[in-house]
Amino acid sequence: MTHQDPGGTPPGSDRASRGDSEAAVPQGAVRSALAELDLHPSKALGQNFLHDPNMARWIADQVDASRVTQVIEVGPGLGALTLHLAAKGLPVLAIEKDHRLAARLAERYVDRGIEVVRADATEFDLRPRFARGPAAFVGNLPYRVTTPLLFRFLGEASPAQQGIIMVQREVALRLAASPSTPEYGALTLAIARRWRVEYLKTVPPRLFFPVPQVDSAVLRLTRRPAGEFPPCDPGRFEEVVRAGFSQRRKQLRKLLAAWIPDWRSVAAELGVREEVRAEDLDLGQWIHLARRSGGETDDAAQRPGEEWFDLVDADDRVTGRATRGEVHVNNLRHRAVHLFVFNQAGELFLQKRSPWKDRHPGVWDSSASGHVDSGEDYDAAAARELREELGAEGTVEPIARIPASERTGMEFVRLYRVSHGGPFRLPPAEIETGGFFPMGVVREWAQRRPDDFAPGFLECLSVFPG
Template sequence: MSKVELRANLEKLGVHPSKMLGQNFLLDSNLARAIVADSNPQKGDHCVEIGPGMGALTEHLYNSAASRITLIERDHRFVAALKQRYESSRVRVIGGDAAKIDLRELYGYGPIKVIGNLPYSASTAIIARFTEALSPASSLVLMLQREVAQRLAATPGDDDYGALTVLLGRRWCVKKKRIVPPDVFWPRPSVESAVVKITRRPIQEIPPCNEAFFHDMVRLGFSSRRKQLGSLLKTSSSRWLQIVTDLGYPPTIRAENLNIKEWSFLVNQLSLVSPESKEELFDVVDENDIVVSSQERHFVHVNKLLHRAVHIWIFNNRGELFLQKRSYWKENHPGLWCSSVAGHVSAGENYLEAAKRELFEELGVNVPLQLIHRILASEVTGQEFVECFVGIAEEPFFLDPEEIETGAFFHPRLIQEWIDIHPEEFTPLFKVIAKKFLNEPECLFKSESLGHNIPFKDLKKSN
């Protein structure tokens, strides 16, 4: 689209570019086509465009093989035109700020591919939103200010290497694709832009650690670049000397000297959180669920001995079910979605005691629980006898980083559609329980004290 055509189309809409929103419209159709190609939309993909505006990227995305497209536009002046031109069973238009969007709106259709020409002032906030633990994004192809792109893709020792580089780089790989001159935009920006592609690291490349503690330590470490890291982190001199010796550095190192893996090692040494212990004792049971002995977790799992577990479904008062995404540290089904809480019955516990303990340990809440179902041990359950409980609670929860990667409340219908389309994203046992109860969640609540406020009838009528 030429500048003359763009201005004419804007005039038809009665729109002038907003400085407050940082609007610079792309004129180069070949560049737009290349950016969409970088995202590699394929059949079955759900692609999300941030800030479609006048549709420079949208047109090429619409003509791609992508099976589902979501357009997120903050400027209300463009939303109606986008809906009129593109909205269909394949394309959805959301009016709102991408940096604040409820990510749950993007679930149910598998991982998403994000694409966008981002406003310079909002780029870091949008990137943070779409790369957080709850994000379903598998990749992001973004055009942003060149300076920000350099910070994202920097390496240790670079002037641009900082907290943003490390925090993003722990889970994501960043690759600069091309530099974009100012004259391909209108209005013309005063600085160069760059296109970057951000992709998830393979799970095996992500060192396990306490995510919140990692974030705090990295922010603190880069808070004063001239200071030595040991003094900023306030670690005892003897402990610091041991850590840096293990890393192969002198005690005088600064934050920018460490690569991302070294930062993860450092944080794990400073943190009290460590990967799941294999020394926990389980009761081993016979085919009638009678305790016959107690053995360590690892021994029980390796030898496929019969043992016990609990699953808990927590609903809120809107009738939404909380799902957790299992930590990547877990021995079984790492990174898959599961019941609100799931865990083993420790030696000497009964099922209800274990359910209450797990609920408090994983979510930080203590609410009445009701037994709803019992599942016999089998290969599907991992040789576990399972008792299933239900309860009602409201956020905020305090998620245990050893157990839970992330979690959120979801509409039961969305969960069912999600399972139908992408069953591989859920644990086998959760799918068994969901098949029995998810379509009729009201049948879970036999006690009025647990379920009388949940609007299940309204849920069935809603979209």
């Protein structure tokens, strides 16, 4: 995480540069628009309107349009950023909570490639946006809901691949903090596990109406590349970090005694003193702690064991057996199962395959799937995969058979339906993340972006009724 200020002012200074690019402009246009709407800026909604077009243009220019196919703007207000974002040539979704502002934006920006939605962004359903491809998350985030917005739009299952956000400067310093600094803490690490954070620019209060009492700052967030760190259970990571920072001045060996009984050995693995405190460990060291606390010492997905599969003929009759490696290298016919797990709302659980998988890494797939082991039948394999991949038990109902072909990887596939609402226990070496999606969203997504999915899943989806 680096600090960078194109305005020439270090992040630790009290005020941004007052160069030409940040010259204040009259607030008349903002005041007039608010008067027309009979809108009095709400502190509860965090309504501080940016009125400097140069700053707005500069913020929009930070979006790398070559890496995304859509922009999601949160809290557009009067549209200070919105038109500049649309000028990037990408479709813009603007999410505005205030009904008067949303109506004004929709009226002014019709036929401009801008979709305006009146909604509370902290509750906005991002799932339909996956069908539009990777997104840039942009916004002047209201101070009071910054953290909920960050976790919703930058969470485990989000289409966002980059973020350009303006937040309270104090929060920006925490998000971009380095180890052994006062700002470094649990929030820093919660975001840093998935995102690289850069402090770009300090924004002074005078560029807003009403004038806030604190400085703001612009951050750039870039999703970390797959495989940068070893797989780690996200829930356990957050729990261990939270415990470690619960008392900043206390030594970790005391705070994490319940998590890491053999602290001396782990401290040696980390290359740190036994008396180390939470703020002294970097992201990689915290990931190591979380993995050790969960007993994760070997990544099965990276080094698959010697599995044996039954070989079958064109009629799915067993003719012999071979190892996993032999089957895949020689493209031999074998058997597999796929499970579609639905919750009570009829939504399908999709898993995103770990980047360490040897086949189809990093794409979305069926709720659970796997090979049928030698000597095992389809039904038994389906129940086993449900336990191993989701940590769940349930009735597996066979619903379809798919013949072996190049599209299935020469697998005869049996598709099963399961009713289960979670929560699930996802093995991090196998599954990066997952979530329930409405079937309409899944079908549109698969139609628009088939490369986002494993081929076997697409075959299963094509035969699934409805």
